[in-house]
Every structure is written in structure tokens, then in C-alpha cells.
Amino acid sequence: MPELPEVETVRRGISPVLEGQTIDSVQVNRPDLRWPFPERMVERLKGRRVTQVRRRSKYILVDLDSGETLLIHLGMSGRISVSNDPLGLFAHNHPAAEKHDHVVIDMHSGARIIYNDPRRFGAMDLLDTATAAEHPLLRDIGPEPLGNGFNPEAFYTAIRTRNSPLKTALLDQKLVAGLGNIYVCEALFRAGIDPQRKAKNLSKARVEKLVPIVRDVLSEAIEAGGSTLKDYRKADGELGYFQHSFDVYGREGEACKTSGCDQLIRRIVQSGRSTFFCRQCQR
DNA sequence: ATAGGCACCTGGTGGC
DNA sequence: TGCCACCAGGTGCCTA
Numbered sequence: 001m002p003e004l005p006e007v008e009t010v011r012r013g014i015s016p017v018l019e020g021q022t023i024d025s026v027q028v029n030r031p032d033l034r035w036p037f038p039e040r041m042v043e044r045l046k047g048r049r050v051t052q053v054r055r056r057s058k059y060i061l062v063d064l065d066s067g068e069t070l071l072i073h074l075g076m077s078g079r080i081s082v083s084n085d086p087l088g089l090f091a092h093n094h095p096a097a098e099k100h101d102h103v104v105i106d107m108h109s110g111a112r113i114i115y116n117d118p119r120r121f122g123a124m125d126l127l128d129t130a131t132a133a134e135h136p137l138l139r140d141i142g143p144e145p146l147g148n149g150f151n152p153e154a155f156y157t158a159i160r161t162r163n164s165p166l167k168t169a170l171l172d173q174k175l176v177a178g179l180g181n182i183y184v185c186e187a188l189f190r191a192g193i194d195p196q197r198k199a200k201n202l203s204k205a206r207v208e209k210l211v212p213i214v215r216d217v218l219s220e221a222i223e224a225g226g227s228t229l230k231d232y233r234k235a236d237g238e239l240g241y242f243q244h245s246f247d248v249y250g251r252e253g254e255a256c257k258t259s260g261c262d263q264l265i266r267r268i269v270q271s272g273r274s275t276f277f278c279r280q281c282q283r
Numbered sequence: 284a285t286a287g288g289c290a291c292c293t294g295g296t297g298g299c
Numbered sequence: 300t301g302c303c304a305c306c307a308g309g310t311g312c313c314t315a
Binding site: 076119168271272 | 285287288292294
């Protein structure tokens with residue numbers, strides 16, 4: 001479930017557990033995720049103090065006092081969970097290991113961070129903190145949707161030359177960072193825009209409507225994650241994995257939620273991915 | 284430069 | 300119960 005809001009929820013969940021704390025040990029249970037883990041990752045993490053936990057798009061960036069930054073991506077199925085054993089006395093205070101627990105990080109505080117990812121589309125790498133933004137995985141990413149760089153003028157210019165459907169353009173991480181299939185569908189529904197419309201043909205007025213809606217959809221999802229976070233952690237420590245009710249995503253054949261609209265939500269495929277929308281409400 | 288399709292991998296669901 | 304097709308929150312890479 002990791003789009004920007006989920007990744008931000010995870011960041012907020014692990015940040016207080018990591019920042020200012022020292023890594024005691026790291027257990028890596030296989031050689032790779034999507035790519036091999038970086039050389040000597042365990043040794044490079046061990047004994048390091050975490051100075052800051054940041055997010056860029058769907059990447060979590062864990063800065064270390066060594067001048068290196070641990071980059072984490074959750075792919076499609078990545079999960080991070082947190083558990084605690086403050087005195088470091090009882091291993092059973094941590095949940096039993098589960099299938100696909102690929103990386104386990106134990107902090108000096110007794111906290112344990114587990115990275116679990118069945119499909120292994122996720123990734124980890126170690127970068128020089130000073131030049132992290134120039135890393136190939138990060139350098140071409142567009143503006144953060146919740147930051148000043150994502151505004152109607154800039155986005156209008158960015159999609160001006162885009163011949164692809166607007167849905168596809170919104171998923172292009174070079175144009176705007178962090179959006180994924182769910183929140184693009186949701187934002188386009190709320191904006192009343194047909195996902196099949198060509199990006200380059202979008203009027204200035206519609207861009208001005210869409211941009212704040214994208215922000216709202218993401219902000220609300222982060223809020224929902226944040227508010228669910230505490231309760232959920234009490235349960236089993238899973239972060240970024242919360243219930244959410246969507247207007248269109250995953251609702252093919254169900255009634256459109258617009259009052260007075262009698263249409264059913266449709267599913268089409270655009271560049272290989274499902275798009276959910278209402279034909280009546282989205283033009 | 285841009286657009287489209289494939290690939291990577293595991294697991295869940297629904298039909299026969 | 301088994302087998303099969305299809306679906307899934309992402310994105311790098313290859314081809315035109």
C-alpha cells in the first residue's frame with residue numbers, strides 16, 4: 001500500500017524510534033530485494049547513530065552520523081513494523097519472525113524495526129548524505145506534491161507537452177512526486193476530470209482546480225494514517241497499513257458516490273494499470 | 284525527450 | 300482439493 005501518504009506514515013512512525021538512537025545490530029536474511037543490498041551494509045549500519053529520518057517522494061531516507069544515508073523503498077508490498085523491549089531483556093517482547101522478514105534492525109534502545117516485503121519490489125541502498133539528491137533513483141523526481149514546487153503554474157507548464165492521458169502523466173514521478181494508482185484515481189474523481197483526457201489539453205482552470213485537490217487527497221490520507229497509527233501500533237506495530245475508504249479505487253461496478261448520480265464506477269486499463277472512474281461525473 | 288510495454292516476485296481470489 | 304487465470308499500492312529498462 002505504499003504511496004506517498006503511506007510512506008509518510010511509516011516515516012512518522014519510525015522517526016521517533018530512530019532519531020538520536022544508535023543501531024546495535026542488523027540482520028539481513030537474503031542477499032537482495034529488487035537489487036542486491038549495498039556492499040557491507042550490515043557493517044556500515046552497525047554502531048551508527050541516526051540523525052534524521054526524511055522522506056523524498058516514496059523513498060525513506062535515514063541519515064546516519066557516518067555521513068551516509070540509508071535509502072528505503074517499499075515497492076508494492078513492503079511493510080515496516082516497530083516493536084519494543086526497552087530494557088533489552090526479553091526477546092519475546094518482539095513478535096516472532098515472519099515469512100519475508102528480510103531485514104531486522106535492533107536499536108540500542110531495545111526497539112526493533114522489521115522490513116517485510118513478500119514481492120521484493122522494494123529496495124535499500126546506502127548513499128553519501130551530501131550527494132543523496134543526485135543519486136540516479138532520486139535526481140529526476142519532480143516536485144513534492146505538498147511543497148511549493150507543485151503549483152498550478154508549474155504543473156500546467158510541465159504537462160503542456162504531454163501527449164499521454166492525464167492519469168498517466170500524474171503517475172509520472174518526473175512531473176510530480178509520490179502519486180500512485182490509488183490517489184491519482186481519487187484525485188481525478190474529486191476534480192471531476194476524465195482520466196483519459198490528454199494532459200496537454202487540460203485547461204488552466206482545470207489545472208487550478210486539480211492541484212489543490214491532489215494536495216487535499218494526500219493530506220487527508222496522511223491524517224488518516226497518522227490517526228490510525230497509534231491504535232494500530234498498539235495492536236501489532238505495523239506501520240502505514242491502515243483502512244481507508246475510497247470513492248472510486250477498487251469500486252468497479254459499485255454505485256458512484258456523488259449524490260444524484262446513478263452511474264456505476266468503471267474500470268479501464270491505462271498503460272497497464274487499472275483506472276477507476278465515473279463516466280458521468282468525470283469529463 | 285517521450286510513450287508504451289515488459290519485467291521483476293509472491294500471494295490472494297474466484298471459476299471450473 | 301487442485302489447477303489456472305487474473306489481479307495487486309511501483310518503477311527501471313528496453314524499444315520505437
